[in-house]
Amino acid sequence: MRQISEQATSSARSRNIAVLGFIAGLFNMPGDVFRQIIESKFATKTKSVVEGASKAFDAGLAAGRSVFKLDDVIVGKAREDANGADAVMMTGNGAIVRGFLEAGIENYFGYPITPATTIMERLAVEMPRHGGKLLQTEDEIAAIAATIGAGYAGARAATATSGPGLALMAEMIGLGVMAEVPAVVVVSQRGGPSTGMPTKTEQSDLNLALYGSSGDAQRIVLAPTNVEGCYRCAGMAFELAEKYQTPVIVLMDLYLSNRYETVIPPKENPFVQKSNIRPSSKNGKVYQRFALTDSLVSPRALPGEEGLMHTVTGLEHNELGRPSDAADVHMAMSAKRHEKFQSAIEYPGISICKRFGDEGPVDVGILGWGSTFGEIIETMLAAQHEGIRCSAMKVVMLSPLPLERINAFFDDCREVLVPELNYEGQFAQLISGATGRPVRRFTRATGSPIVVEEILAEVRALASTTKAAAKPRIRRAKRAKKHAPQTSLS
Amino acid sequence: MNELLRPVYLEEKLEQVRGDGHQDYRSKSLPTWCPGCGYFSMAEGFTFALNRLGIDCKDAVVVSGIGCASRFPFFVSTYGFHTLHGRTLPVATGVKLANDALTVVAIGGDGDAFAIGGGHIPHAARRNVDLTYLVFDNGIYGLTKGQTSPTSALGFKTSTTPYENADEPLNPLMLLLAYRASWVGQAYAGRQHHLADMIVEAIAHRGFSYLNILSPCVTFDKTDMTYANLDVQVRDLPDDHDSNDLMAAMAEASQGDAPPLGVLYNVDRPTLTDVMDETARRSKETVS
Numbered sequence: 141m142r143q144i145s146e147q148a149t150s151s152a153r154s155r156n157i158a159v160l161g162f163i164a165g166l167f168n169m170p171g172d173v174f175r176q177i178i179e180s181k182f183a184t185k186t187k188s189v190v191e192g193a194s195k196a197f198d199a200g201l202a203a204g205r206s207v208f209k210l211d212d213v214i215v216g217k218a219r220e221d222a223n224g225a226d227a228v229m230m231t232g233n234g235a236i237v238r239g240f241l242e243a244g245i246e247n248y249f250g251y252p253i254t255p256a257t258t259i260m261e262r263l264a265v266e267m268p269r270h271g272g273k274l275l276q277t278e279d280e281i282a283a284i285a286a287t288i289g290a291g292y293a294g295a296r297a298a299t300a301t302s303g304p305g306l307a308l309m310a311e312m313i314g315l316g317v318m319a320e321v322p323a324v325v326v327v328s329q330r331g332g333p334s335t336g337m338p339t340k341t342e343q344s345d346l347n348l349a350l351y352g353s354s355g356d357a358q359r360i361v362l363a364p365t366n367v368e369g370c371y372r373c374a375g376m377a378f379e380l381a382e383k384y385q386t387p388v389i390v391l392m393d394l395y396l397s398n399r400y401e402t403v404i405p406p407k408e409n410p411f412v413q414k415s416n417i418r419p420s421s422k423n424g425k426v427y428q429r430f431a432l433t434d435s436l437v438s439p440r441a442l443p444g445e446e447g448l449m450h451t452v453t454g455l456e457h458n459e460l461g462r463p464s465d466a467a468d469v470h471m472a473m474s475a476k477r478h479e480k481f482q483s484a485i486e487y488p489g490i491s492i493c494k495r496f497g498d499e500g501p502v503d504v505g506i507l508g509w510g511s512t513f514g515e516i517i518e519t520m521l522a523a524q525h526e527g528i529r530c531s532a533m534k535v536v537m538l539s540p541l542p543l544e545r546i547n548a549f550f551d552d553c554r555e556v557l558v559p560e561l562n563y564e565g566q567f568a569q570l571i572s573g574a575t576g577r578p579v580r581r582f583t584r585a586t587g588s589p590i591v592v593e594e595i596l597a598e599v600r601a602l603a604s605t606t607k608a609a610a611k612p613r614i615r616r617a618k619r620a621k622k623h624a625p626q627t628s629l630s
Numbered sequence: 631m632n633e634l635l636r637p638v639y640l641e642e643k644l645e646q647v648r649g650d651g652h653q654d655y656r657s658k659s660l661p662t663w664c665p666g667c668g669y670f671s672m673a674e675g676f677t678f679a680l681n682r683l684g685i686d687c688k689d690a691v692v693v694s695g696i697g698c699a700s701r702f703p704f705f706v707s708t709y710g711f712h713t714l715h716g717r718t719l720p721v722a723t724g725v726k727l728a729n730d731a732l733t734v735v736a737i738g739g740d741g742d743a744f745a746i747g748g749g750h751i752p753h754a755a756r757r758n759v760d761l762t763y764l765v766f767d768n769g770i771y772g773l774t775k776g777q778t779s780p781t782s783a784l785g786f787k788t789s790t791t792p793y794e795n796a797d798e799p800l801n802p803l804m805l806l807l808a809y810r811a812s813w814v815g816q817a818y819a820g821r822q823h824h825l826a827d828m829i830v831e832a833i834a835h836r837g838f839s840y841l842n843i844l845s846p847c848v849t850f851d852k853t854d855m856t857y858a859n860l861d862v863q864v865r866d867l868p869d870d871h872d873s874n875d876l877m878a879a880m881a882e883a884s885q886g887d888a889p890p891l892g893v894l895y896n897v898d899r900p901t902l903t904d905v906m907d908e909t910a911r912r913s914k915e916t917v918s
Contacts, residue, residue, distance in 0.1 A: 247724065285724065295728035448688075452711055462659065
């Protein structure tokens, strides 16, 4: 690079720009965009500086285009519906913040914990400017308690934490379920158990997110698979929480929290503001906070409303909200709390689960969730390249589970592989328990993102056992050989 | 006719009680407390205070924890949230921040406050959240049928301390003063009118007000915090007590054998909402 810089500008000073040109050339990117950036970046400098930098860039670009040839790298065309100005570089945590703000977050309560802290740090700057109130509480218990308190009073309230904080919040999430109070809890997982590996990624808090509390306390759990998904899930979580009157957990991990992706956010704010279902106070009857309606969601009165005073409680209660431990009450109310949000699996504006790759029957289906899905898609493409019929499905809504669509996926797959970043195979357990079908687990607890090559090896092994016939096997082997370099996509 | 000789008619008396309006704050649910429990005085004092202050039922929220005292919201006709053991104050803080127009009253017993919930009190107090915290202090766990609490006296025998309680009791008033609560007072269930007046003052205070209410558990405590004992022990604060003087308040609070009744400490300082409004103003001036 020193040489390229010296040859082009008779100075080694521009070697950083030469590297930029070299990388642009390596990936066959258009040079004009970079030249514009160079010009604007050095606008305050003398003309010779700009010329020198441009020359170094061009020399680097030429070298990058000629020195190596990367056959497998295809730079896709820019989306036609957007120009560069619409694209935003953001992290998963940044996307959560953007989703919260666009959905009109009013209250945030949090306690610092890696890797969720940056969500609170950014909200602390933005929320006061937008009329919101943010408080750093004394612990995670207080954070979720205040979130539930604000939700009870009608505000859009949220908190964010990691696994150890979620463990502390579990009891209060149960209160949110029982008292039917909306609340949004973002959880960015890290290595566990206990203090674990605070700066390493893992997907091992799934069970805690799904079940953590006493009793039958199902709640809605969303697990975005990419940065844009974090934005959408964060915004939609408020709507779901209000509509179904329940805590909603947005489950991500360190890898997704911290990684940058280019996102083109929608031009119009996609989130519905305030979607509480309100009671009509004029019918003269005593207000029943937990009335058993057709939808099983009861119209919710907020403190300050005339004539609708009531008390909510963590005790089992009747339709009025009065404590009751009668058998029929507990049966009816348990059913209410579970069945009221089953319709969420058809909820508009959010991808609940989605299938990619080959349609119809396939050799291997890869079922995934959360941040791992990027590697899963890459594995699927590589496997297809080798001639393996392969498709992948991501499940974003982990509770309630879109079982019908998952079963349909199973029907099409000879083998189902579930790769995930934990030791126990928590998602595999959930899926095989819910569907009653066997899955092939692939669990890694390395603290780092999953490796495509390792998943691919599993896919190959599964594919070779699914088809006993020799003929197609040889053909696939030939094709695999032909495309051998492709397998090193990771 | 001599007033003392005039007969008392039940209807007339009921009219008088209902007419003054404080019964409107009672719900149709009858309290589940034992007959003779000091908590009846609190229910009476609370409804009296809301009525006196002219706070509408719809504008008051009672947040409670778990325990005998925490059953309170069911017995009044305001908005209520019966939460988890020990989490009264953070839930109440959330309610207040979500809607500043509400009058928020947090209620719990001594176990709810100082055992499981002890970690939350300093923070609600130092932030000066504009809410009132009424702690019904009977020195025992009543709902679970008589175990020792953080305010139980040394030597007190309960089902979990059959060979006498050996833990030094906490002094709630000294704690709250050290936590910089902006209003600290104490009342006694056996002096119902004074109790009602104190609840009025506590709710009227702008900022975090803490009222410790000494209240006998007539079922599980036959020896220690009884009406007979407390009647003799309690005393009024001296007439010249300066409620702006933290050290004077500390000195009064430290005399646990002769519990002082009245307002020990009362200062005005910005509430959490005031501070947040100021933060919002500054955030709009700062360009980043």
